[in-house]
Amino acid sequence: MEGTMQGDDLAAIAEKHQGSRRKYCLRTCMSAGCMSSRADAIKKGLDAEVKAQGLEGEVEVRRVGCMGFCGLGPLVGLDGMKEREILFEHVTPEDAPAIIRAVQAKDHGLQVADPDHPFFSKQMRVVRANGGIIDPERIEDYVAANGYRALYHVLTDIRPAEVVEEITRSGLRGRGGAGFPTGLKWGTVAKSPGARKFVVCNGDEGDPGAYMDRSILESDPHLVLEGMAIAAYAVGADQGFLYVRAEYPLAISRLQTAIRQAKQLGLLGGGIFETPFTFNVDIRIGAGAFVCGEETALMASVEGRRGTPRPRPPFPAERGLWGCPTLINNVETFANIVPIINRGAAWYAGIGTERSKGTKVFALTGKVQNNGLIEVPMGITLRQIVEEMGGGAIGGAKVKAVQTGGPSGGCIPAEYLDTSVDYESLTKLGSIMGSGGMVVMDDSTNMVEIARFYMDFCRDESCGKCIPCRAGTVQMFELLEKILSRKATARDIAMLEELCDLVKHTSLCGLGQTAPNPVLSTLRFFRNEYTELLQPEPAGECAASGQ
Amino acid sequence: MAAKTLKIDGRQVSAAEDTTVLDAAAEAGIRIPTLCHLEGVYDAGACRLCLVEVAGTAKLLPACTTLVAEGMEVVTQSDRLRRYRRMTLELLLAERNHVCAVCVANGHCELQSLASEHGIDHVRYDYRFPRWGVDATHPRFGLDHNRCILCTRCVRVCWHIEGAGTKNVAGRGAKSFIIDDLNQPWGDSESCTSCGKCVLACPTGALFDRGSTVGEMERDRTKLEFIVNAREKKQWIVSE
Numbered sequence: 025m026e027g028t029m030q031g032d033d034l035a036a037i038a039e040k041h042q043g044s045r046r047k048y049c050l051r052t053c054m055s056a057g058c059m060s061s062r063a064d065a066i067k068k069g070l071d072a073e074v075k076a077q078g079l080e081g082e083v084e085v086r087r088v089g090c091m092g093f094c095g096l097g098p099l100v101g102l103d104g105m106k107e108r109e110i111l112f113e114h115v116t117p118e119d120a121p122a123i124i125r126a127v128q129a130k131d132h133g134l135q136v137a138d139p140d141h142p143f144f145s146k147q148m149r150v151v152r153a154n155g156g157i158i159d160p161e162r163i164e165d166y167v168a169a170n171g172y173r174a175l176y177h178v179l180t181d182i183r184p185a186e187v188v189e190e191i192t193r194s195g196l197r198g199r200g201g202a203g204f205p206t207g208l209k210w211g212t213v214a215k216s217p218g219a220r221k222f223v224v225c226n227g228d229e230g231d232p233g234a235y236m237d238r239s240i241l242e243s244d245p246h247l248v249l250e251g252m253a254i255a256a257y258a259v260g261a262d263q264g265f266l267y268v269r270a271e272y273p274l275a276i277s278r279l280q281t282a283i284r285q286a287k288q289l290g291l292l293g294g295g296i297f298e299t300p301f302t303f304n305v306d307i308r309i310g311a312g313a314f315v316c317g318e319e320t321a322l323m324a325s326v327e328g329r330r331g332t333p334r335p336r337p338p339f340p341a342e343r344g345l346w347g348c349p350t351l352i353n354n355v356e357t358f359a360n361i362v363p364i365i366n367r368g369a370a371w372y373a374g375i376g377t378e379r380s381k382g383t384k385v386f387a388l389t390g391k392v393q394n395n396g397l398i399e400v401p402m403g404i405t406l407r408q409i410v411e412e413m414g415g416g417a418i419g420g421a422k423v424k425a426v427q428t429g430g431p432s433g434g435c436i437p438a439e440y441l442d443t444s445v446d447y448e449s450l451t452k453l454g455s456i457m458g459s460g461g462m463v464v465m466d467d468s469t470n471m472v473e474i475a476r477f478y479m480d481f482c483r484d485e486s487c488g489k490c491i492p493c494r495a496g497t498v499q500m501f502e503l504l505e506k507i508l509s510r511k512a513t514a515r516d517i518a519m520l521e522e523l524c525d526l527v528k529h530t531s532l533c534g535l536g537q538t539a540p541n542p543v544l545s546t547l548r549f550f551r552n553e554y555t556e557l558l559q560p561e562p563a564g565e566c567a568a569s570g571q
Numbered sequence: 572m573a574a575k576t577l578k579i580d581g582r583q584v585s586a587a588e589d590t591t592v593l594d595a596a597a598e599a600g601i602r603i604p605t606l607c608h609l610e611g612v613y614d615a616g617a618c619r620l621c622l623v624e625v626a627g628t629a630k631l632l633p634a635c636t637t638l639v640a641e642g643m644e645v646v647t648q649s650d651r652l653r654r655y656r657r658m659t660l661e662l663l664l665a666e667r668n669h670v671c672a673v674c675v676a677n678g679h680c681e682l683q684s685l686a687s688e689h690g691i692d693h694v695r696y697d698y699r700f701p702r703w704g705v706d707a708t709h710p711r712f713g714l715d716h717n718r719c720i721l722c723t724r725c726v727r728v729c730w731h732i733e734g735a736g737t738k739n740v741a742g743r744g745a746k747s748f749i750i751d752d753l754n755q756p757w758g759d760s761e762s763c764t765s766c767g768k769c770v771l772a773c774p775t776g777a778l779f780d781r782g783s784t785v786g787e788m789e790r791d792r793t794k795l796e797f798i799v800n801a802r803e804k805k806q807w808i809v810s811e
Contacts, residue, residue, distance in 0.1 A: 330739070335633055335636045486743065487747075490619055492662070494721070495666045498745050531619070
């Protein structure tokens with residue numbers, strides 16, 4: 025039935041799939057985090073146990089994506105019980121018989137998570153709705169979860185300009201970090217003249233501690249593909265590229281599976297849903313350079329050239345891949361499209377704050393009790409995230425600061441924890457929303473060391489094209505080293521600040537322009553930690569030279 | 572083609588559409604310092620020395636890749652810009668091993684000229700003293716990585732004017748360096764035509780004619796411009 029998919033066929037697939045469901049379902053997290061703790065052996069063990077007990081007709085063992093509470097992994101969820109779902113934590117392959125006992129409502133003696141825990145109850149799952157529920161390697165699961173309905177609706181009922189209009193009205197802003205209005209970007213690409221146009225999904229997530237996009241790709245790849253297809257229809261593109269970093273092999277393999285399955289069902293390719301709309305997606309694998317997350321460097325890499333940025337304008341919307349108008353959005357941005365189409369712009373715009381709409385996925389990591397992925401409505405406070413959902417610092421320590429935005433962001437001190445999580449508020453504090461990394465630091469953390477860590481990262485990841493970023497980050501790193509080894513004087517701090525100013529304002533791309541942020545924000549809020557390490561100014565030096 | 576009128580450093584200037592701010596300024600006799608820019612090849616916007624202030628734009632823009640616009644107001648000289656240029660040059664001088672006294676390009680070096688123009692009599696940053704080698708495998712030319720500022724002029728002339736595609740950049744950040752083919756000794760390169768355009772393009776003493784000694788490396792860059800103008804604009808008569 026390739027290429028002849030219709031709306032009814034989607035319903036048929038969903039129905040057939042529902043019919044194959046069992047009474048109980050053991051959802052086994054097989055995302056990268058749990059996989060590294062032998063999740064594949066756990067699933068094998070459960071499969072074997074179900075077979076041994078002859079329960080195949082009653083129990084389904086399903087491979088699912090990330091359930092979020094990664095700190096408790098490996099996780100196995102049990103659906104179909106009388107009361108409510110049970111979530112087993114820290115599961116080992118040896119636990120299989122006990123889990124099956126639980127299915128039979130017998131005593132199991134396993135550790136289970138509290139489903140009313142604020143870590144879960146304060147979440148609002150929009151882009152992660154299917155995460156941990158569906159099998160990411162089976163398109164039927166996605167279709168049964170209302171998948172590809174939004175694409176069908178868009179292709180058969182609404183004009184491209186109306187799709188752009190809908191996204192604009194939703195208030196969605198880019199989830200890659202900078203927060204550019206998505207509808208405006210789509211509109212610009214749609215209006216740019218070009219014989220051919222492209223849609224690119226930026227999956228080169230690279231901030232230390234951040235893994236939101238990896239999780240989305242691993243847990244719900246079709247959601248991203250469908251979002252890209254809708255975008256392609258809206259802007260008039262027929263080819264998409266998914267740029268994923270090579271460090272995400274599981275995400276890449278699941279995307280390959282998803283693309284193959286979507287092609288088989290005619291949901292990608294020519295004449296989708298019997299319309300003239302054609303859309304193909306190819307995967308491009310990044311070779312390990314952080315800078316390739318910058319859109320112009322990413323495009324150079326897709327074209328097969330050295331991944332270095334170029335000055336903008338011209339912006340990719342005007343002149344992108346091979347000189348053609350190109351739409352580049354982040355993974356999470358594309359993952360928001362289907363919910364917006366399905367539930368309407370007004371619904372989406374009702375979530376969040378005045379200028380930051382919808383939800384945001386964060387990777388809550390660092391010195392916090394509860395580690396994992398959370399999806400929260402914009403406007404939630406940092407305190408709610410860190411203290412209520414995250415359970416505060418580990419071992420009774422005090423939270424000192426929260427780092428958002430990775431090497432482009434900053435450290436927000438504990439006294440500002442009541443700040444609302446939205447683009448503007450975080451920027452006001454010298455940090456950024458960023459792509460969703462959120463690293464909690466406790467009172468044992470040395471903030472100068474944190475600044476050095478991020479500067480080391482930027483120094484290493486600078487592409488080397490422009491001088492301020494290439495040579496400036498090296499000198500800033502050396503100054504931070506000097507301060508930490510207690511050899512610096514107040515003059516070195518002044519020199520560091522002067523370099524921050526230079527690198528921020530003269531670097532070519534976002535990597536360099538934001539590289540000083542971790543230093544600037546720690547200098548702003550934790551200056552005493554720098555000055556405590558300083559030596560007195562050596563006496564007798566020539567004051568007139570000023571050097 | 573419509574002409575645009577704009578103000579550069581308070582002066583009214585007219586320029587053809589699609590002209591860069593750098594060219595418009597040059598035409599009006601206003602010199603903006605550059606290092607990676609080279610007449611005849613596309614611009615990289617990498618050295619950041621030609622950054623200028625444009626009214627209504629918070630960001631500083633590179634004059635070499637910014638096109639003129641009607642009513643644009645450009646400032647090419649300000650205390651802030653001079654400070655940034657000076658710091659950028661200092662960063663370059665500290666980055667590798669620039670020792671003018673023993674350099675083939677002494678007296679004919681763009682980095683040296685700009686440094687003296689900006690009053691750099693000493694460098695405030697710690698010299699990095701990295702260990703870089705010299706590629707002297709080519710029979711006619713040499714490449715001293717110690718003097719390279721990674722402006723990529725050589726790469727661009729090699730690809731754009733000569734079309735050989737021998738030169739490229741490998742590594743990243745401060746560890747970036749110029750390579751030939753797939754990082755082979757220059758002398759072993761099969762794609763190099765030994766045209767010498769890269770040597771003509773180099774702003775420092777990094778690329779040089781073998782056999783030249785201190786201060787002997789003078790280059791006639793008008794040759795590159797001549798080739799491009801003859802080829803692309805069909806203009807081969809050069810006024811003296």
